[in-house]
Amino acid sequence: MARSSERVAAGTPLLQVRDVAVEFRTVDGTVHAVEGVDLDLAAGETLAIVGESGSGKSTTAMAVIGLLPGNGRVTKGSILFEGEDLVGAPESVMRGIRGGSIGLVPQDPMSNLNPVAKIGTQVAETLLAHGLATRRDVDRKVVETLAAAGLPDAAERAKQYPHEFSGGMRQRALIAIGLACNPKLLIADEPTSALDVTVQRTILDQLQRMTGELGTALMLITHDLGLAAERASRVVVMHRGRIVEQGPARQILEDPQEPYTQALVRAAPSVAAVRLRPEAFRKPTSENRVTDAAASVSEPAAVSEPAAVSEPAVVSERAAVERAAVEPAAAPDYIVEVENLTKVFKIRGRKEEFTAVNDVSFAIPRGETVAIVGESGSGKTTTARMLLKVVDPTSGVIRFDGQDVAALKGKQLDSFRQRVQPIFQDPYSSLNPMFSIERLIIEPLDFYKRGSSKERSARVRQLLDDVALPQSMLRRYPSELSGGQRQRVAIARALALSPDLIVCDEPVSALDVLVQDQILRLLSDLQSEYGLSYLFISHDLAVVRLISDYVCVMKDGVLVEAATSEEIFTNPRDPYTRRLLASIPGNELDIAV
Template sequence: MSPAATPLLSVRDLAVEFGTVDGPVRAVDGVDLDIAAGETVAIVGESGSGKSTTAMAIIGLLASGGSVARGSIELDGNDLTQYSEAKMRQVRGAQIGLVPQDPMSNLNPVAKIGTQVGETLLAHGLATRKDVAAKVVETLERAGLPDAATRATQYPHEFSGGMRQRALIAIGLACNPRLLIADEPTSALDVTVQQTILDQIDRLTTELGTAVLLITHDLGLAAERASRVIVMHRGRVVEQGPAKQILEAPQHPYTRSLVAAAPSVAAVRLRPEEFRGADLGIAGDAPRVRDNIVEISNLTKVYKTRGRGEDFRAVDDVSLAIPRGETVAIVGESGSGKTTTARMLLKVIDPTSGTMTFDGQDVASLKGPALREFRQKVQPIFQDPYSSLNPMFTVERLVEEPLTHYRRGSAKERAARVRQLMDDVALPQSMLRRYPSELSGGQRQRVAIARALALSPDLVVCDEPVSALDVLVQDQILTLLRDLQREYGLSYLFISHDLAVVRLISDYVCVMKDGRLVEAASSEEIFTNPRDAYTRRLLASIPGNELGIAG
C-alpha cells in the first residue's frame, strides 16, 4: 500500500485480553496493520502467536472471556471497537466476510449445505424465498464446488474435508464483502483445489476491490498470494513488509526460523542416508525384494448410490505394499480415494473386493483376540483433531485412554508414559488438565499424535497429520516421526495433499486420481522425474515453488 493511500482497514495499538481464574492473559499486544481496498495481506506465525485472535478481534468474534483491552479497529474510518453487538451483526457478512479454519465445527451438522448458504443470503437481503435456491447454487459454483445443485441438498458429513472447506468459502463470499478474513482457508484442500480457490479469491479481489486478510501458517501460500506479510510471535508483530522481501531476506530471528522450517519440494529428505531402493512391491511389477509389513492387492471399494445412476467406485483396483520400517505416502486431490484406502487398512470400513495383509495375516478375516491385537499394532492419526478427540475428556485422559483400554501397566506407569508422550510432541505438562476446546488446532493435533503413539504401534496410518500445524511445529512433528521410526522401526502410511511435506517424510509415493493408482515410485523419482501428467500437474500447483518455499 502506498503511503498516500487511505486504508480500508486500519488497526492501531491493538491489545486483546482473556479473563482466566489467574487473572487476565494478554494474547495480542500492540498490533498495528493497514489493508487497502483490493490488497491481500497475510499474517503468519506459529500456533498461539495471536494471528487468529487478531482476526477475530477485527470481526468482533472473540472467544468467551476475550475483550479488546486497548487500541482501535477502523473500517472506512469507523472504529468497530465502539460498535454495539447489534451493529456488528450488520457489519459481519455484508462488509466483513469470514472463512474460518475448522469446517466441521463451523458448519451445522443437521442442516443441509444449501440451507446454510441460503441463511446468509436471506439475512442480508441478497435473496428472496423465491430465488434463494438458484442463488445458493450460483454461490457454491463460485466457490468451486462441482455439481452444486446436488451438493446443496447434502449434509456436511456427506462432504469430504476439502468440500466442507469450500462450502465455508462460499458462505464467506456470499455477500461480496469489502474485507474477507480468511483464517487458514485452504488448510484442508489439496494443492490443485487450493489453487482454484485462491484464484477465485484473487478474482474477487480484482473485480470487486475486496481486501483479503489471510491468516496462514503456509509460507509458500503467503509468498505467492499476499502483497505484504506480517509476522507475529507471542502476540506481537515482529516484522512486516513486502512478501517477497520478508520471505527471501527475513531480518528478525523468528522470521528466519519460520522460513528455515518451511518444507520445500526442492528440500532433501529428513533422512540423511541415500535412498535404499525403488521397488514398491506393486502387483505386476518387479519381484518384491523387501519385508513388507502391509501388502494390498486389487483393493476396490464401491458405494451404492440411491437414485443417482451407476455405483460410485471410491477405490478402484489399487495394489501396493508398505516395506517394514519405511514410509509410503499416498497423495492426490480431495476425493481421489486416498483416505478411503487408509480406512480400509484400518478395518474401519470393509473392501468390496481385493486383499490386504498385515504381518502376513488377512486383515478382512481378523476377529476376536486377533483383531484386538491388530488394533494395538496399527494406530491412526486422523486429519481433523477437533472431531477425533472427545470434547468431554481432559488431555491427560485422552492420551491415557488407549493405555487404560488395553490394560497397559499400572496407574503410575501410565501416568509416566503420558508425561513422556507430552514431551515427545512438544506440549507442556500444564496442558494435561485442559480440554480440547481450550487448545489451538495445532495443539489438538499434537494431542492426537501423542494418543496414537501411546501403544508403541508397528504401523501408524497418518491421515493429514500435520495439515493443521504451523511450520515450526510441523517441522518438529515430522522430525519426531522420523526419529521414532528410526528408533522403533515404525512403518508409516502417510496420507497428504501437501507434496512438500511428502517429499520430506516419504520413501515411496503413490499418486491416486479418481480412485485409481496412476503412478507409484520412489520419492526421489516422483519428485525429480514424474511420469504421469497428473503428477506433474500436482507438483506445478504447489504455492511458493518459485521461491523455494512450499508448505
C-alpha cells in the same frame, strides 16, 4: 455513522490499525491476546497475516470486524476504516458494516454454515439483510452469486444443504456469502486449511479473481508463509500477540530478519517442497528395493503415459509397486504386501455401487515410510482402514509379515492389533476428553494386560519422555493441552504396545506449520530409534516429501503412480501427479533458506 470515502484523503489506506490491544477476561484472569498492533491495508491490496495458533492473527481480524467473543474487548488503539474509527462503534452501526463493507470468509465451513438451512437460503439472508435483493428477485440473485463463486449448476446447488456439499463446495458457498454485497474489504480466515491442494488452489484462484474484479481488499489469515508469499503483496508476521515483522511478501520469505519468522519459513512445508529434502528428515535407506524389483517389468496399457523408461531402476508407474509386492526374492524385506485390493460399497437406498478402491497393489518396506497421497475421495483412507482391518476388502489380499490379514483369528488377530497401530487426523476428537493423559496412554496396556501395574506406569512415563512431554502432563486432560501436545499424546498411545507398523491418517493436517514440523521430526526420530514402519496418508504433498521414502499416488480409487519420494517430486510421470505438485502453494517460488 457516515462512511463516505470522499472524506478520506487520496492515498490514505482503506484500513488503518493503530496501537490496538485486545484482552479477554477468563476465570483464570485477564489474557492479553493482542498488544500494540499497527498495520495498513490499501484499497484492492492483498495483505497476509501469518503466525501459529495463539499468535493473535485471528483475534486482530475479528477486532476489525467487531466479532470478538463476549469476554473480549479492544482496550486501546484505533481501527480506522475509510477514515472512521470502528472501536466503540454501536452494534447497530457494525451490523451495517459487516457484510456490506467488510465481508468474512471463516475457517470451518461446516461450523459456519447452518446445517438445517439450504445454501440458497443462507445466501439470500445476506442479500436481503443489506437491501441488495427483494423477495421477488432474490432467487435469481442467489443463483448469480453462487455461480460467480464458481459453483456449477448453481440453481440446483442453491436447493441443497451443507452436508450435501464437498469441502471445496462449502468453502465456495462461504466465499459467495462473504462477497455477496461487494464489500470493500474481505477477511479470509484460513479459508483453505482443511482442503486438498488442488481444491485449495482452485478456491484461492477463485477468491483472487473475484476480489480483483470487485476491487476488494483482502486480508488473508494463514499459518503458511509459502501460501502468503504466493497470494499477498505484503505479509505481517505475528507472534504472541505482537507484530514481529512486516513487509513485502517476497522480501519476508527470502530474507526474514526475526528468528520467529525464520523458524516459520524453515517449517513451512510449502516452502520446503521447493527445496531439497532437509537433512534432518533423511535417514539411511537400503537399496531402491521397490523400484529395483520392478526393473524387468514392462509397463501395462492402463498406465496414463506408457512412454519407455530409459533407466529401469527408477520405474515409477503402477506396475513397479505391484510387482514389488509379489516379488518372491524381495518378500522378506516387506512388512506389508497388498495385492489387487478392491473395496466396493453399496449405496444405501440405491441399486448402484461405489468402488472406493480399485485393484490397488503396493508394499511397505520394513523400517521405512510409504505415503499414499491424493485428493478427498481418492480412496487413500479406505485403503488404510482395510489395512487396519476396520473395513473388510471386497477382493484382494493384504499380507502382514507374510500372513493373510483376512484369515487372522483369535490370538493371531490380537497380535496383529497390537503390532499395527493408528494415529488419527484430529487430535481434538481422537482422545477421550474424560480421560487423564495417563489413563489415555495406559489404556492399551491395560486392555492387553501388558506387564504389572508398576511396569505399565513406568512404560507410560517412558513414552512421555519419548514424545518429549513432561511428566507433569500425566494428571492433565486433553482440554488442557495444545493441539501439538495432544498429537504427541496420540503418538505415545500408538507406541504403547511397541508396534511394528503405524498407520498415520493425516496426522498433521490439523496443526500449524511449526507444530507440524515438530511432529514430523518426532515421527522421523522414533522411526530411527525403534525401526518403525509407517503408512502415511495425506493430501499434502509438501508434507509427504519431508517424511516419506516412497509415494503412492491415488486418484478415484486407482493407483496411478508409485515411486521413491525423490522420483515423484523430481520426475513425476502421470499428469495427475504433476497437477498435484503444481497445486502446492509456493511451488513456483525460487527460495533458498
